[in-house]
Amino acid sequence: MRKTSVFFLGAVAGTCLTLLVNEPHGGLLIAAAKAAASADTYSQLNLLGDVFERIRTDYVEKPDDSKLVEAAISGMVTSLDPHSRYMNDKAWREMQETTHGEFGGLGIEVTMEDGVMEVVAPMADTPAAKAGIMSGDLITHINDEAVQGLTLEQAVNKMKGPVNTTTRLKIFRNGTEQPIDLSITREIIQVRPVRYHTDGGDIGYIRITDFNEQTTEGLRKAITDISKQIPPEKLAGYVVDIRNNPGGLLDQAVSVSAAFMARGEVVSTRGRTPEETQRFTARTGDLTKGKPLVVLINGGSASASEIVAGALHDHKRATLIGTRSFGKGSVQTIIPLGAGKGALALTTARYFTPSGRSIQAMGITPDIPMLQDVPDELKARSEIKGEASIRGHLSAEGAEQTGSQSYVPPNEKDDKALGAAYNLLRGVTVNAEVPSPKTAVAN
Numbered sequence: 001m002r003k004t005s006v007f008f009l010g011a012v013a014g015t016c017l018t019l020l021v022n023e024p025h026g027g028l029l030i031a032a033a034k035a036a037a038s039a040d041t042y043s044q045l046n047l048l049g050d051v052f053e054r055i056r057t058d059y060v061e062k063p064d065d066s067k068l069v070e071a072a073i074s075g076m077v078t079s080l081d082p083h084s085r086y087m088n089d090k091a092w093r094e095m096q097e098t099t100h101g102e103f104g105g106l107g108i109e110v111t112m113e114d115g116v117m118e119v120v121a122p123m124a125d126t127p128a129a130k131a132g133i134m135s136g137d138l139i140t141h142i143n144d145e146a147v148q149g150l151t152l153e154q155a156v157n158k159m160k161g162p163v164n165t166t167t168r169l170k171i172f173r174n175g176t177e178q179p180i181d182l183s184i185t186r187e188i189i190q191v192r193p194v195r196y197h198t199d200g201g202d203i204g205y206i207r208i209t210d211f212n213e214q215t216t217e218g219l220r221k222a223i224t225d226i227s228k229q230i231p232p233e234k235l236a237g238y239v240v241d242i243r244n245n246p247g248g249l250l251d252q253a254v255s256v257s258a259a260f261m262a263r264g265e266v267v268s269t270r271g272r273t274p275e276e277t278q279r280f281t282a283r284t285g286d287l288t289k290g291k292p293l294v295v296l297i298n299g300g301s302a303s304a305s306e307i308v309a310g311a312l313h314d315h316k317r318a319t320l321i322g323t324r325s326f327g328k329g330s331v332q333t334i335i336p337l338g339a340g341k342g343a344l345a346l347t348t349a350r351y352f353t354p355s356g357r358s359i360q361a362m363g364i365t366p367d368i369p370m371l372q373d374v375p376d377e378l379k380a381r382s383e384i385k386g387e388a389s390i391r392g393h394l395s396a397e398g399a400e401q402t403g404s405q406s407y408v409p410p411n412e413k414d415d416k417a418l419g420a421a422y423n424l425l426r427g428v429t430v431n432a433e434v435p436s437p438k439t440a441v442a443n
Contacts, residue, residue: 048072052068052069052072055068056068070086070088073086074086078151079392080346080347080392081330081392081393082111082112082390082392082393083328083330083345083347084332084344084345084346084347085151085152085344085345086342086343086344087153087342087345088153088342089340089341090157091153091157091342092336092342094156094157095334095343098191098212099212099213099248099249100212100213103188104160104161104162104163104186104188104189105159105161105186105187106126106160106167106186106189107122107123107126107128107129107187108121108122108123108126108128108133109121109122109123109246110139110152110155110156112151112152112155115147115148115149115150116138116139116140116147116148117138117139117147117152117155118136118137118138118139119133119134119135119137119138119139120244120246120302120384121244121245121246121300121406122135123191123210124195124207124209126187126189127184127186127187128184131182131184132182133169133171134173134378134381135300135381135384135406135407136173136174136381136382136383136384136406137180138171138172139155139169139170139171140170140171140172140179141168141169141170142158142159142167142168143158143167144168144170145158160186162186163186163187163188164185164186165186166183166184166185167184167186168181168182168183168184169181169182169184173380173381174380174381175377175379175380175381191209191210191212191214192209192218193208193209193210193211193212193214193215193218194206194207194208194214194215194218194219194221195207195209195222196222196225196226198229198230199239199422201230201234202234202235202236202425202426203230203235203236203237203239203422203426204222204226204227204230204235204237204238204239205239205418206219206222206223206238206239206240206241207241208240208241208242208245208256208305208308209244210245210246211245211247211248211249211252211253211256211304211305212248212249213249215252215256216252216256216259219256219259220259220287223238223287223288226238236425237291237292237293237294237425238288238292238294239293239294239295239296239421239422239425240260240293240294240295240296240308240318241295242295242296242297242301242305242308242309243296243297243298243300243301243322243406243408243417244298244300244301244406244408245300245302245305246303246305246326247302247305247306248304249304250267250269250280250304250331250351252304253266253303253304253308254266254267254280254307255284256308257282257307257308257311257312258282258283258284259284259286259287259288260286260287260288260293260312260317261286261311261312261317262285263281263282263283263285264282264315265282265354266281266282266307266354267279267280267307267310267311267351267352268352268354269351269352270350270352271348271349276348276349278349292425293318294318294319294320294321294425295309295312295318295321296320296321296322296417296418296421297309297320297321297323297325297364297366298322298325298405298406298407298408298417299323299324299325299326299363299383299384299386299403299404300326300384300406301322302325302326302327302328303326303328305326306325306327306328306364307351307353309325310353310354310357310359310364311354313353313364314353315354319367320364320366320367321366321367321370321417321420321421321424321430322366322369322370322417323366323369323370323406324364324365324386324401324403324404325359325363325364325404326363326384326386327359327360327361327362327387327388327396327400328359328360328387329350329359329360329361329362329387330347330349330350330360331347331348331350332347332348333345333348347394350394358396360387360393360394360395360396360397361387361388361393361394361396361401362388362396362399362401363386363387363401363404368420368424368430368432369432369433370416370417370433371405371433372405372408372409372415372416372417373409373414373416374405374407378407382406383403383404383405383406383407384403384406385403386401386402386403386404388400388401388402388403389402389403416433
């Protein structure tokens with residue numbers, strides 16, 4: 001980040017010098033305008049300092065200076081977009097634990113909007129999943145404390161803690177009249193990001209639930225084990241299930257995509273200036289040796305999941321089945337601020353699929369739309385709103401889409417998208433179920 005900043009300042013300085021030489025008066029006007037803008041910025045910073053001092057001296061109770069500063073920083077950063085945030089030192093250390101793949105907690109992926117925490121998805125085989133928490137549930141209280149007024153990091157940290165201790169949650173679920181009170185015992189959450197099995201002796205099924213530091217290694221093991229269980233001449237192909245996968249690390253999304261590609265671009269990221277564009281390509285070769293591939297997506301497939309789906313789709317390497325994805329097409333760079341100071345998760349770029357399309361606030365539409373049959377008692381929470389519904393999101397480059405179905409049946413025999421994937425790989429004709437606005441889009 002520092003090198004990029006220096007280059008940007010150098011380019012601006014060079015431009016000003018050219019204007020002063022070729023158009024002296026215009027150059028002087030531009031320089032004066034820049035000086036005025038700089039003075040106005042410093043005036044605003046002085047205002048911030050004045051407010052800080054007034055609070056310190058006049059507030060009814062003596063405030064904690066460090067908490068005031070932290071709140072000011074958090075407010076500044078969260079005003080940018082829903083995914084930029086400041087993490088104090090404790091939150092930064094806890095985030096590192098999460099990306100390593102092990103921590104003490106409940107096992108819930110969440111997002112925050114208007115002071116209410118919404119469940120993106122419970123992680124498989126965790127206390128949250130066992131307690132019946134569902135995608136779309138709204139968490140309003142943690143241990144009897146209102147979530148309203150907390151940052152996302154603060155709320156998440158309250159759910160983490162020592163193993164065998166209890167967290168109390170108050171949950172509102174659309175379609176229920178009364179809030180749901182749950183007491184959930186914390187466990188060591190070992191995020192096992194890849195699970196797999198074979199079906200019918202001819203298809204390998206791989207479920208990717210998270211993109212942490214262990215994901216690519218887990219995927220390689222899955223492919224190796226499946227290839228040992230099914231002889232090459234009998235292996236019809238693979239199903240890669242990334243439904244309700246909320247994303248994770250960019251490098252893992254790239255390496256997972258590359259595991260199914262012989263060569264080519266996986267994703268590009270584009271920042272504020274053209275010089276900040278980066279391209280990530282597949283180099284390791286297709287570990288499946290070109291076997292047919294179906295990727296399952298839905299409204300809960302976000303960020304890194306969408307990078308994988310977009311790359312494999314654009315290279316015509318995979319057929320996508322399911323419902324439109326979440327639509328988070330931005331990249332957050334983690335910027336450590338020094339010992340004891342925490343870190344910034346700052347939105348620094350949008351990402352683009354190999355064909356050059358941004359999925360921000362639009363999502364990825366599957367090749368074969370497939371809606372699930374949802375039990376009546378779950379229909380109210382069978383959809384997720386998506387990126388386009390989050391206040392302050394980065395705008396789309398096309399028509400914004402507000403969400404799609406995210407329900408996945410717990411029993412494979414009821415899973416229509418998975419059944420369609422198996423049929424497609426076995427050469428059976430699959431008829432798409434085109435979502436209608438009333439049944440597939442959250443208004």
